[in-house]
Amino acid sequence: MKNTLLLFLSAALLFTGTSLNAEDSVHEFKVKNIEGKDVDLSEYKGKVLLIVNVASKCGATKQYDPLQALYAKYEDKGLVVLGFPANNFGGQEPGTEKEIAEFCSTKYSVEFPMFSKVSVKGDDKAPLFGYLTGAENPDKQGDIGWNFEKFLIGKDGKLIRRFATKVDPSDADLVAAVEAALAE
Helix, strand or coil: CHHHHHHHHHHHHHHHCCCCCCCCCHHHCEEEECCCCEEEHHHHCCCEEEEEEECCCCCCHHHHHHHHHHHHHHHHHCEEEEEEEECCCCCCCCCCHHHHHHHHHHHHCCCCCEECCECCCCCCCCHHHHHHHHCCCCCCCCCCCCCCCEEEECCCCCEEEEECCCCCCCCHHHHHHHHHHHHC
16 A cells, blocks of 8 residues: 555656755755765755766766866856766776876866766666756756756756767857856
């Protein structure tokens, strides 16, 4: 009976477009930074975020440079890029947090916040990425397709846009979306 009720409630929630996860914004999540310290994403209220699943051994790894440039250009206006290493695609992020941090700082001079390695798809998907891949947006819902997908988050913590791997961080559409979010 309990399982039947749970199944019924789950189906009803899916039908109404509501998820079992009650999170309304990224500000409701707690994550670990690359040093292993807890970070409450509510610390970023009022900031525009660009959340990116990153990897060190990917064809798109070179996007660290334009991500850092975007961060440097708009940090004073309220943009924060958040990098989340993930090893879900072709084993392209095999390193430890220490190795990842060293790689990012020495190879790409990354200064934006980096976080502990997470899973961004599958049964062990991190709750934050469960929210991001299920949140309404004009671009796409569902699983992340590859490394360096970018999630633009408004000052209220809600997903505004989602950009595929092939969209470079310096792309005019992405930059325009960041500028519009900062202007709100």
